[in-house]
Amino acid sequence: MLYTFIHTIHIYSVFIYGGFLFVDILFLSKMQQSLNENEYKKAREAIMMHVRKVVPYALMVAVASGLFLFSQIFGKIGPNGFSSFQIVLSIKAFLGLWLGFRGINQKLFGINPWVFKSHFFPFTLVVIIILLSQFMFLDFTSF
């Protein structure tokens, strides 16, 4: 019951965080095609002022709920080492934690991510994480 509850929270928070990245990359950035630089800056800020109040916290909830799910579902390491589920889940968790670390640094400590300034990098990671979240349940040893 608790697992289902936290799992649901995980999905909603990931939906809010990932949803914003999809909208930003697919649509908001396209505003540059029809607005001049000043108009684009203004329009973007009108949206970002609301985004900043919600999206970074959704990421923190995604990481916290993810850690709980991880602790419950990872299971014991068998005599043959990690199962394919454990390996893929670990990669997914690592990427999720990286996003979380990056987001928390940015929100709480004002440390802007070096190298990657646009949302394209987190967007790509979210696409990969979602794929891994589905493929981790496949049993690769049976192929």
Ligand code: HEM
């Ligand atoms: C922004 C980062 C993250 C995204 C986009 C994300 C996305 C997802 C998605 C889409 C699912 C599949 C839900 C389903 O099919 O029902 C999932 C499940 C899961 N996530 Fe995350 N996640 C993130 C962060 C994390 C972190 C940091 C951890 C652990 C440290 C984590 C642990 C898990 C676990 C254990 C599940 C399996 C839940 C289950 O099916 O029982 N996630 N995540």
